[in-house]
Every structure is written in C-alpha cells, then in structure tokens.
Amino acid sequence: MQQKVRKVLEYLDSKGVRYADARHEEHILQEIVAENGVLKSITLETSVGTGIRVLYENGWGFAATDEKGNEALMRAAQKALETAIASNRRSKSKVELAEEPVHKANFNSPVIKDPFTVPEGEKVDLLRKVTSEMTRTESVKRAMGTMRFRKIEKLFLSTEGSEINQSITVSGAGISATAIGESGFQVRSYPSSFGGDYSTKGWEFIQNMNLLDKAPEIASEADALVKAEEITPGEYDVVISGNQLALQVHESCGHPTELDRVFGSELSFAGGSFLTLDKVGTLKYGSDVVNIVADATVEGGLGSFGYDDEGVEAQKSFLVKNGVFVGYLMDRQTASTIGVRSNGASRADSWSHVPIIRMTNINLLPGNYSFDELISGIDYGFLLDTNKSWSIDDLRLNFQFATEIAYEIKAGKLTGKIFKNPVYYDITPSFWNKCDGISNEKHWRVWGVPNCGKGQPMQVMHVGHGTAPARFRGLKVGVKK
Amino acid sequence: MKGEDFYRGLFRIINEHLMGMKFLSVVSNRDHSLTRFANSQIHQNVSEKETKITVLATEDNKIALVSSNDLTLSGMKLLREKLESMLKQAAPLEYEFSLPVPSMGYPLENVSESVLKSSAEDRAKVFDDILRSAGDDVKVFGYVSTEVYEKSVISSGGMFTYEATSSAGFNLVAIKDDGSGYTSGASSSVENLGYSEKVLRAVEFAKKSVNPVEIDPGNYTVILGPEAVAELFFYFTYVATNGYAHEMKMSPSNRYLNQKIGPDNLSVYDDPEHPGQIPWFYDIVGKKRERFPVVENGVFKNIVYSHGSSLRFSKKATGHTVSLENLDFAIPVNLVINGGETPVEEMISSTEKGVYVNRFHYMNIVDPFEALLTGMTRDGTFLIEKGKLTRAIKNMRFNVKFFDFTKNIEAISNETETVSGSYFPIVAPYMKANNFTFSSKTA
Numbered sequence: 001m002q003q004k005v006r007k008v009l010e011y012l013d014s015k016g017v018r019y020a021d022a023r024h025e026e027h028i029l030q031e032i033v034a035e036n037g038v039l040k041s042i043t044l045e046t047s048v049g050t051g052i053r054v055l056y057e058n059g060w061g062f063a064a065t066d067e068k069g070n071e072a073l074m075r076a077a078q079k080a081l082e083t084a085i086a087s088n089r090r091s092k093s094k095v096e097l098a099e100e101p102v103h104k105a106n107f108n109s110p111v112i113k114d115p116f117t118v119p120e121g122e123k124v125d126l127l128r129k130v131t132s133e134m135t136r137t138e139s140v141k142r143a144m145g146t147m148r149f150r151k152i153e154k155l156f157l158s159t160e161g162s163e164i165n166q167s168i169t170v171s172g173a174g175i176s177a178t179a180i181g182e183s184g185f186q187v188r189s190y191p192s193s194f195g196g197d198y199s200t201k202g203w204e205f206i207q208n209m210n211l212l213d214k215a216p217e218i219a220s221e222a223d224a225l226v227k228a229e230e231i232t233p234g235e236y237d238v239v240i241s242g243n244q245l246a247l248q249v250h251e252s253c254g255h256p257t258e259l260d261r262v263f264g265s266e267l268s269f270a271g272g273s274f275l276t277l278d279k280v281g282t283l284k285y286g287s288d289v290v291n292i293v294a295d296a297t298v299e300g301g302l303g304s305f306g307y308d309d310e311g312v313e314a315q316k317s318f319l320v321k322n323g324v325f326v327g328y329l330m331d332r333q334t335a336s337t338i339g340v341r342s343n344g345a346s347r348a349d350s351w352s353h354v355p356i357i358r359m360t361n362i363n364l365l366p367g368n369y370s371f372d373e374l375i376s377g378i379d380y381g382f383l384l385d386t387n388k389s390w391s392i393d394d395l396r397l398n399f400q401f402a403t404e405i406a407y408e409i410k411a412g413k414l415t416g417k418i419f420k421n422p423v424y425y426d427i428t429p430s431f432w433n434k435c436d437g438i439s440n441e442k443h444w445r446v447w448g449v450p451n452c453g454k455g456q457p458m459q460v461m462h463v464g465h466g467t468a469p470a471r472f473r474g475l476k477v478g479v480k481k
Numbered sequence: 482m483k484g485e486d487f488y489r490g491l492f493r494i495i496n497e498h499l500m501g502m503k504f505l506s507v508v509s510n511r512d513h514s515l516t517r518f519a520n521s522q523i524h525q526n527v528s529e530k531e532t533k534i535t536v537l538a539t540e541d542n543k544i545a546l547v548s549s550n551d552l553t554l555s556g557m558k559l560l561r562e563k564l565e566s567m568l569k570q571a572a573p574l575e576y577e578f579s580l581p582v583p584s585m586g587y588p589l590e591n592v593s594e595s596v597l598k599s600s601a602e603d604r605a606k607v608f609d610d611i612l613r614s615a616g617d618d619v620k621v622f623g624y625v626s627t628e629v630y631e632k633s634v635i636s637s638g639g640m641f642t643y644e645a646t647s648s649a650g651f652n653l654v655a656i657k658d659d660g661s662g663y664t665s666g667a668s669s670s671v672e673n674l675g676y677s678e679k680v681l682r683a684v685e686f687a688k689k690s691v692n693p694v695e696i697d698p699g700n701y702t703v704i705l706g707p708e709a710v711a712e713l714f715f716y717f718t719y720v721a722t723n724g725y726a727h728e729m730k731m732s733p734s735n736r737y738l739n740q741k742i743g744p745d746n747l748s749v750y751d752d753p754e755h756p757g758q759i760p761w762f763y764d765i766v767g768k769k770r771e772r773f774p775v776v777e778n779g780v781f782k783n784i785v786y787s788h789g790s791s792l793r794f795s796k797k798a799t800g801h802t803v804s805l806e807n808l809d810f811a812i813p814v815n816l817v818i819n820g821g822e823t824p825v826e827e828m829i830s831s832t833e834k835g836v837y838v839n840r841f842h843y844m845n846i847v848d849p850f851e852a853l854l855t856g857m858t859r860d861g862t863f864l865i866e867k868g869k870l871t872r873a874i875k876n877m878r879f880n881v882k883f884f885d886f887t888k889n890i891e892a893i894s895n896e897t898e899t900v901s902g903s904y905f906p907i908v909a910p911y912m913k914a915n916n917f918t919f920s921s922k923t924a
Contacts, residue, residue, distance in 0.1 A: 031806065039572040043546040043806055044563055049531065061601070062527040066550040079528055086601035087516075087523045090608065120570040128572060142729055178731065184850035185731050264519040267622040268654045268663075271842065271859075352529040391845045391878075393857040398878055398923040400855055402847050421848055425878070425921055456624050457515055457527070479847075479880050479920050 004070055005050065005157050008077045012054055013159050015081055019055040019097060021158040023309060025351035027150065030116065032123050034145045037132030039124050049351040054080040058095045059088025064352040098335035098342045100312050102161040107306020109168045110299050111202035115149040118203050123147055130211045134177045137219035139226060141185075142178035146195055147171075147206065148450070162311040170302065170462060171205045172198030172448060177219040181226030186420055188222035188404055190214045192243040193387050198448030198462065201300040221405060221418070228420040231406055233478025237381035238424070239374050239471050244403050245364060246447035246465035247387045252428040253285075253292050254362040254463070255454075256396035257319045257327070258345075259334040265356075269456050271394025274428070275325055277338070285325040286432030289367050292320040294329055296344055296360035301464035302448030303362075305347075309355035312344040319362070323433070331357050349459040356455050361446055363466030367438030374437050374471045376412035382477065383407040383414065383469075384422055400425040400479065423479045434475060439468035482597060483510055483532070485588045485643045488633035491552070492641050495534075498557040502564065504538040505580050505636040507765055507805065508552075515626040516604040521612055526601055537805050538564040542578050543571040546805055576793040581766045583640035589762040592629060593670030596647035599627040607651065607676070614680045615655055619687055623653035627671065634767030642769075644762040649674050650901045654860055655687040660873060662686025663708065663840045663860035667899050667906035669759055679898075686839060686861035690873035695922055696864065698877060702835035702891075703917040704828050704865065707898040710818060711907035712841045713854065714749060717883050718813050720849050722775060724786035725809040728794045733852040733884065734784050742781045743887035746821040749776040751785070751801070751813030757899040757908040758815045763800075770800040775813060787811035817908040821893025825911040828892050830868040832913070837863040837870055841879075852883035857923075877919040889915045 005022045012020040027047045033040040050073060051064040061084030065076040127145035134143035150170040157163050174196015176189040191197040191209060199205045240248065256273040260266060275283070296314035298304055305314055310332055318326050328334070331346035334357065347358040375383070389402035406422035408415045426434075446466040453460055488508060495506050510532045517525035535548035545567035547560050595603075607625045615621045631645045651674060652665035662683035668674045705713070726732035751773040753760040763769055766788045774782050783799070789808025791798035801811035829837070839861030847853040857878050863870040894911035 033807075036575065038575040039543070040574070041544065041546060041806060041808070042567050042571050043548070044567065045548040047531075047533075047550050049550065051529075059523070060526055062525075064527075064529040064531075066531045083514075083526045083528065083601040086605045087526045090523050090605055092522055120567060124570060124572055142731070178729075180730050184848075264620075264622055265517075265524055267519060267656070268517075268624065268652050352531060354525060354527050356525075389845050389847045389855070391843045391855045391857070393876055393878070393923055394842050394859050395923075398857060398876070398921060400847075400878060400880075400921075423847060427923070456517055456626075457513065457529070 002155060004073055005155065008052060008073050009157055009159050011074065012077055012081060017054050017056050017081065019159055020053060021156065021310060022050060022052045023351055024050045024155040026153040027350060030149045032127060032147045034127035034131045036135050036143050037128050039128060042120060042124065047350065050076065051348065051351045051353065052077050052080045053354060054084040055095060056081060056084035057088045058091040058093065059084045061087060062354040095333060096336040097332040098340065100332060100342060103307060103311055103313060104163045105306060107166040109200040109304065111169045113203040114169065115171045115203040116151060126211065130175055130215045133212065133215040134219040137223050139179040139181055139223045140177045140219045141180045145175045147173040156307065156309065156311055158311050164307045164311055166306050168200055168305060169202060170198060170200055171202055172196055172450060173206050173209060173211065175211055175215060175218060177222040179222035179226045183226065186222055186225035188218045188225060189386055190218045192447060193404065195450060198302045198450045199300045200302060200304050224418055225405060225420045228418050230421050231382065231419045231478050235474045236477050237378045237471065237473050238475050238477065239383045239469050241383065241385040241469050242443065242445060242467040243447055244384055244387050245467040245470060246449060247390055248401065249292065249362055249364050249465045249467060250449055251390060251392045252396055252399055252431065253319060254359040257329050258357045259328040259330045260357045263334060266454065270454055274395040274397050279325055281324065281326060283325040284323055284433065285320050285429055286323045287435050288323045289438055290320055290323045290432050290435055291365040293318050293363050293365060294343060294345065294360050295363055298361045298446055298464065298466065301361035301446045302450065302462045303360040303464040308344040308346045309348045310346045312342045312346065315344045317343040329357050329359060331355065347461060349461050353457065353459050356459065358454065358461045359452065359463040361464035361466060363446065364438065366441045366444040366468045369437045369439050371439050371443050371469055374439060374469060375409055375414060377437065377471065378409045378412060381409045382422065383409060384424065397427050399428065422477060424475050424477045425479065426476060431472065434472040435470050436473055437471040439470065444468040482592065482629050482645060483631060488643050492635050494557065495635055498561055499637065502538050503540065503580060503637050504536050505634065505766060506534060506536045508534045508633045510631040511628065513628040514599065514604065515624055516601065516608060517624045518608055519622045521620050523605065523608060535805055536560060536564060538568060539578055539580060540568045542573040543568055544574065544578060545571050578792060580636055580638060581768060581788055583636055583638040584642065584767060584769065586642045586763060586769050588643040590645045591669055591760055592645050592647040595671040596627045596649055597629060599671060611653060611676065611680050614677060615684050618657060619684050620656045621653055622656065623651060626650045634763060640767050642763045642767045646759055648759040651676055652901050653680060653683055655683040657687040658691045660687045660689065660691035661860045662690065665708065665901035667759060667901045690861055693873035693875045695875045698919045698921055700916045700918050702832055702915045704832065704835060704837045704911060704913045706839045706911055707909040708840040708900050709838045710912050711900045711902055711909040712844050713883065713886065714816060714818050714909065715902060715907060716844055716846065716854050717852065718775065718816060720846050720852050722784045722813065723811050724784045724796060725790040727784050728790065733850060737781050737884055738784060740781055741779050742776065742884055743779045743890050745779050746893050747776055747779045747887060747890060748819040750774055750817045751815050752817045753815045755815065755817045755908060758817065759906055761814050764802045765805055766802045768798055768800040773799060773813065785811040785813060814905050818910060820895045820897040820910040822895055823892040825894045825896055828894065828911060828913045829865060829870065832865045832868060835865040836874065837865055847880065853880065854883055855880045876923050878921045879918060880920045881918055886914055886917065891915055
C-alpha cells in the first residue's frame with residue numbers, strides 16, 4: 001500500500017499541487033454489551049480506506065475511498081484535486097502551513113496485553129457476572145456493561161517526504177445501574193458515565209478497573225439515589241471529582257482553545273470561542289492554581305499518539321499557565337497564521353474524514369492538596385461526582401452540568417448523605433477563578449472521552465483529560481425548572 | 482450510485498457465502514460531499530465514498546454482528562468465519578429472538594439528477610449565490626452538501642429490499658458586527674433547497690440583532706422559529722418515544738402516553754412520504770415505513786418499537802429500528818410537526834411582551850424522567866414589545882420540561898419549513914408558548 005500511496009502523491013505533485021498527503025487506515029472495533037446478566041450484543045466492525053488531501057494554490061480538497069486498487073486511488077486523488085481547484089477559484093487569502101520537519105517514523109501505543117487476543121467468551125463472562133451482580137439490588141431494573149476495543153493501523157505519507165506508520169490500540173469499559181422507584185429512576189455509573197473510561201492501553205486497563213468489585217457499590221448508590229432529596233438551590237462550596245472535571249475541562253477549556261473555532265471555521269455548527277487572539281497572555285482564565293496543558297505524549301492517554309494526521313510530532317504545550325490563558329490547539333495552517341509551529345492537534349476520526357483541530361489530552365495539572373484536605377476546607381457543601389448532562393453556549397462561556405450524585409460535606413467531613421439530580425452552572429472564567437485547590441498527583445489520572453463530536457461532516461474523536469478532584473468556592477448549585 | 486441490479490447480484494453472493502446460516506444483512510453505499518465556508522470563504526471541501534456490509538447472524542437464540550467494507554469474495558469468507566467464531570463464544574439472549582418476517586418490498590428510488598451529477602464546482606456555485614445574497618457587509622459561515630444513499634436489506638429467509646435516496650442540505654450563520662442570524666434546509670434535490678429566501682432572512686436577522694441588550698432570566702412568552710421548535714421536538718422523540726424505555730418504566734411516556742399534552746392542533750408524525758422530508762423508506766431490518774402518528778390532535782398517541790423491543794415485550798414493531806448494534810433503540814427519523822392556523826406575523830403582533838427565539842444551541846437532557854431539557858438561545862433572539870420585534874437580546878439559557886412547554890403552547894403557525902436538524906431533517910412550524918423558563922444569562 002505504501003508504494004501505491006506514494007505513486008498517488010507523485011501524480012499530484014506532477015499536477016502542480018502545493019501540498020498533498022494521504023492516510024491509509026485500517027480500523028477494527030469490537031464491542032460487547034451485556035444487560036442484566038445476559039449478553040445483549042457482540043459486534044466486530046472493520047473499515048479500511050484511504051483519504052487524500054490536496055492544497056492547490058490556496059484551495060483545499062479532500063476525497064476518500066474504500067477501494068484499494070491503483071485506479072480507485074487515482075480517481076480519489078483526481079477528485080481531491082478537482083475539489084481543491086474549485087475551492088481555490090473562490091479563495092481570497094493565502095494558505096500557508098507552519099514548518100514541520102520531515103518524519104520517517106513508527107509509533108505503537110503501549111500495550112501489555114493485546115485485547116484482541118483475549119477470548120470473546122472471557123469478556124462476555126465478565127460482563128455477564130458484573131451486570132448480574134448489580135441486579136441483586138432489588139430496585140436495579142437495568143444493569144448494563146460495555147466493553148469496546150479498537151485497533152487502528154495508520155500509514156501517513158506527504159509530498160514533503162514524511163512517511164509515518166502508527167499502530168494504536170484502544171481499550172475501554174463501563175458499567176451502570178439504573179434503579180427505579182416511585183419518583184422516577186436514577187443511574188449510577190463506573191468508572192465514568194456514557195460508556196465508561198478508555199485508554200490507549202491493552203486488556204490490563206480493563207483488569208485494573210476491578211469491575212466486579214465495584215458493581216455492588218454502584219448498584220447500592222443507584223438504589224439510594226431514587227430515595228434521595230434534591231439540593232436546595234443556592235451557592236455552595238464544592239469539590240468536583242476527577243471524572244466530572246474531565247468533561248468540565250473538555251467543554252470549557254478544550255473546545256474554546258481550538259484555534260479553528262477562534263477563526264470561525266466551526267461557527268455554523270459548534271460555535272466560536274471567547275478566547276480571541278487579544279486574550280493570549282492577558283486573560284485571567286482561572287485562579288493561580290489552574291494550569292492546563294495539551295499533552296499528546298501522556299502514556300496511555302486516549303488522546304495520545306506519535307504523530308497527528310498531518311505528520312506533526314506529538315507534543316505537550318500550555319494552554320493555561322498559573323491561571324493565565326497562554327495558548328491554543330492548532331494545526332499547521334492556523335499555527336502559521338499566528339506565526340508559530342503547530343502543536344500537533346490536527347486529527348481525523350477515520351480515513352474517510354479530513355483532519356481538523358481536535359483535542360489531544362487536555363490535562364488540568366495536579367495541585368498540592370490531599371483529597372481529605374480539600375474536603376476538610378468546606379463547612380457545608382457537596383462533592384459532585386460523574387457526569388449526567390452537559391450544555392454550553394456557542395462561545396463556551398455559559399455552561400450547565402448535571403452530575404449523577406452529590407455527597408454532602410459538613411464541618412469538613414463527608415456525612416454519608418447523598419442528593420440526587422445535582423446541577424451546577426456558571427460562566428467559564430468565573431468558574432475557574434473560584435478554584436482554590438486541586439488534589440495532588442496521587443489522585444490525578446487521565447480519563448478517556450471517546451465521543452467528542454465536532455465538524456461537518458460530524459467526526460467523533462477520542463480525547464483524554466488528566467484531572468484530580470478540585471475545590472470551587474461559592475458555586476451556584478440547583479436550577480429553577 | 483450502484484443501482485438495484487448490483488444489490489440483487491449481491492443478494493445471491495451473500496446467500497451463497499452464508500449458506501446454512503440464519504442471517505439478516507444490510508448493505509449500504511454512501512456517496513457524500515460537503516463544501517464548508519467561513520468568513521465568506523471556502524475552507525473545507527470533502528467527499529467520501531463507502532460501501533459497507535453488516536450481517537446479523539443468529540443460532541441457538543444467540544446473535545452476533547459483523548460489519549466490514551470489504552465486499553470481495555475473500556472478505557465475505559472472512560465475514561462468515563468471524564460470525565461462526567463469535568456465535569460460538571456468545572451467550573443466549575434473555576428473550577426469544579427471531580429474524581424479521583421476510584418482505585419483498587418494491588425497490589424505492591427518490592434520487593434527483595441534480596444531486597447525482599453534483600460536483601465540487603456545483604456546490605461552490607451555491608456558495609457564490611449565498612455570498613451574493615449576503616452582500617458585502619455581512620460574513621457567511623456554513624456548508625452545502627449532497628449525498629446519494631443506497632440501502633439493501635437481505636435475509637436468509639428471502640428478504641430483499643432496496644432503496645436509493647438523494648439529499649442536498651445547507652446551513653448558514655450570517656454575521657454582521659455582533660449580530661447574527663441562522664438558517665438551514667434540506668431537500669431531495671439541489672433545485673428545491675430553497676435557500677435564497679432563507680438566506681435573506683438570516684441576513685436580515687444578523688443586521689437586526691446588532692447591539693443586543695441584556696434581560697433578566699425568568700418566565701417569558703416565547704415565539705419559537707422552526708429551527709428552535711425542531712430541536713425541542715427532536716429531544717422529545719429521543720427521550721419519550723422509545724418503546725424499550727417505556728416498557729422498562731424509564732420514560733416520561735409512562736405518565737404522558739394517551740394523555741392530552743397540548744392544544745388540539747398539535748400533531749406530530751413520522752412521515753417518510755411528506756414532500757418536505759428525505760424519505761427513509763425501510764427501516765434497518767427491512768420493515769416498510771408508513772406515516773405514523775406520534776401526537777395527534779394534542780394527544781400523545783403512540784410510541785415506537787424496534788425489532789428487538791417488539792420481540793422482548795411482545796409488541797408490534799413499528800418500522801423505527803435504526804441500528805443493528807442496539808436492537809432496542811427506536812426513533813422517528815422523518816419527523817413532521819404539523820402546521821396550525823396562525824400566521825407568524827399574527828403571533829408576533831398579538832404579543833404584548835415576549836421573546837422571539839430563532840435557534841437553540843447545544844441542547845441536552847437534564848432529567849430524562851421529567852423530560853427536563855436545557856440549552857442556549859443563539860443567532861437571532863429578540864425582545865417582542867407591543868406586537869413588534871424591538872431589540873436584539875443577549876443569549877440566555879433555558880431549563881424547560883417538555884410537557885410543560887406543550888401544555889403552554891398558545892398558537893402554531895400555518896407556515897412550516899424543513900430544517901436540516903442536528904441529526905436528520907425535520908419539518909416544523911413556528912410556535913407561541915407561555916411561561917417558558919430562561920434560567921440564566923451570558924454575562
């Protein structure tokens with residue numbers, strides 16, 4: 001395939017393109033779902049194809065095909081070229097790409113045990129046992145367990161001479177218990193909601209989740225939630241757990257730092273960003289303890305890789321430093337516009353889609369507090385855990401999140417009382433400036449979010465977020481309905 | 482486009498390769514192109530082609546699913562091997578599974594020449610039109626797309642269905658200083674997209690919405706444009722019409738089904754034959770889809786059952802199975818909210834004080850049992866005073882229970898539009914409703 005793709009790029013070079021690249025990818029996805037102790041579905045999906053991207057003068061074109069022969073690849077290349085020419089006819093500004101060294105490299109994600117070598121029967125049995133265990137709690141009427149594994153083999157070639165092979169393995173799982181009572185139903189999930197937690201590690205990642213041990217606790221909390229009260233709306237000091245902060249970082253820092261959003265490329269769909277160019281180095285995004293990086297080099301992070309989808313090496317760069325907004329997520333074109341090197345955030349979710357600016361691992365760096373110290377600093381408040389719902393405005397300012405559970409804190413201690421349907425809301429910089437403490441490295445870990453939607457056509461990307469529980473003062477909790 | 486004969490040929494090949502197995506197979510072919518523009522310039526221009534086969538096989542009440550885009554003979558052989566191996570390791574379902582009863586439906590085609598022959602240059606010409614309509618002082622952001630989609634459902638029991646549809650779509654945000662307007666549309670053909678008038682309206686909204694003022698959160702009378710109405714009703718179908726959730730007692734339908742939820746002229750259908758829709762003729766398991774009442778004369782009349790849920794709960798499948806991966810999920814995909822009698826101008830002129838909302842942004846479900854929805858206003862939110870849109874207002878967040886909203890509907894417009902929707906096109910009118918809760922504002 002390498003030779004076939006190289007020939008395509010030579011053809012495009014001969015047609016006078018300024019730049020072209022091609023990605024040949026093979027994706028294998030295995031998904032197993034169990035419900036109430038019974039297998040619900042077992043799925044294997046393979047998808048192979050090639051995407052070709054062309055810059056002709058100042059116009060971009062992209063075409064993707066699932067056919068593998070020389071002629072089909074040439075047809076796709078021709079279509080990408082014609083599309084780029086049509087774009088160029090309407091172009092009014094110069095397209096430049098930030099410099100990037102030519103890379104000839106290989107990258108493999110760090111897998112100890114390949115999940116595709118683990119027998120399907122073993123995975124099915126584990127999920128059946130875990131979901132069966134949860135149904136032992138009488139009010140739990142729906143116990144779900146999901147495992148997903150993906151293997152991506154990716155070949156990247158460009159007219160600049162880069163040739164990169166990458167092999168990325170993804171493993172993930174999650175369980176949830178739905179308890180039904182008089183006043184409705186409540187869901188409790190582990191390790192995170194909406195499918196669980198994901199990593200670019202192997203089967204060992206699933207084993208370390210201890211799903212079977214956690215199942216009774218999850219079921220018991222779901223049962224308690226259907227009988228629980230709601231929080232009286234007001235301003236409270238809260239500690240937000242790592243799995244909820246992952247989504248908070250995602251929505252209120254990850255997306256607004258995407259430089260294509262700042263330039264308006266996403267305006268008609270997901271929206272723009274309040275982090276305009278004049279705010280770099282000047283906006284007090286958060287309190288001094290808030291440090292956020294984009295880091296595609298974290299071992300096992302779901303947003304980790306060797307090279308992005310335009311051949312830029314994985315990097316770590318600051319987005320927020322000591323509370324000040326300092327940088328963006330970029331591809332080569334947007335990086336060139338502000339005169340810097342790309343920090344390697346150009347990614348596509350498959351061979352059939354063009355790379356756009358995406359998050360890698362957007363990590364809130366750990367602080368100095370132990371978890372107990374965070375809790376002990378609250379007279380009355382709550383620990384909010386596990387996302388239930390999210391919404392944020394088109395500039396990424398006004399947000400509202402709901403979590404599955406709130407644990408009461410009184411006189412610096414968790415009381416054991418829980419509340420259902422907690423909702424909190426704020427404006428992004430106001431929220432992050434309320435942060436007065438972040439847990440230390442001991443409590444810090446990277447969460448995998450496998451369903452980040454962006455772009456038209458819609459692309460669903462795997463991204464990661466390193467977080468530790470953090471404390472926020474005077475947050476609005478509860479909402480008028 | 483591969484055409485019906487290709488799929489008839491495949492029918493034989495698949496049957497040959499999977500001989501002796503009980504299976505249902507879906508073969509789809511998608512040829513999609515999209516031109517995206519921002520700041521009045523094209524910045525992304527893409528096309529993708531993929532033919533995919535998905536096979537659901539069953540044995541001893543177990544099921545396994547394999548999907549691939551390798552339609553070669555060796556690909557088919559591999560597919561069978563994987564299915565056999567997976568079935569060995571699978572466990573039986575908790576309900577008695579069977580494949581759908583075979584139907585030999587008519588091949589149905591709704592493909593326009595304008596989409597079939599559309600090129601990057603043709604899409605760029607639509608962009609040129611939009612640019613001209615916007616004028617020099619307004620910037621445009623959006624996309625123009627075309628797609629030809631074919632789907633064939635084949636089973637070991639002899640089922641063969643074939644459908645081919647075309648679609649064209651667009652959306653647009655028009656920006657003038659700090660003002661913005663939005664519109665979108667979808668049609669089976671490029672010539673019927675009807676973007677000219679809609680673009681002019683979005684541009685007018687952009688010009689009218691500069692210098693927005695802030696108003697306090699609270700309960701307001703609202704007039705919602707078709708984009709906003711479509712989003713609310715999409716979330717209603719998602720959270721409250723799936724038969725699986727109903728049977729599990731996890732749906733608002735447990736309290737509201739067969740109840741009067743809105744005015745007599747509130748009717749919502751899943752209607753593949755509506756001229757404003759892109760038809761989905763057969764569902765994913767090959768069941769022919771018909772016009773299906775969800776809400777009729779204000780009564781929440783029906784919920785939808787997938788193939789899996791119909792077997793699990795001994796209900797009749799309603800033609801709404803959309804996924805072989807999750808056989809319990811069902812949703813109406815050709816949603817049509819009927820128009821009423823009141824012209825939108827009259828809705829506005831009869832409003833002493835209220836808020837006009839063109840579009841909602843990033844809606845989500847806060848509490849599924851209560852159908853409590855949240856989201857933001859965006860791209861054209863105006864204060865209505867003494868029967869006129871007087872001032873643009875800054876965006877606000879709403880938190881509204883869907884069934885409180887329908888209870889408070891005061892008027893439904895006679896005008897309806899096809900909007901592109903977040904997931905699929907929806908035909909929707911304007912609606913006027915009281916006591917709509919805006920819970921916070923953007924500082």
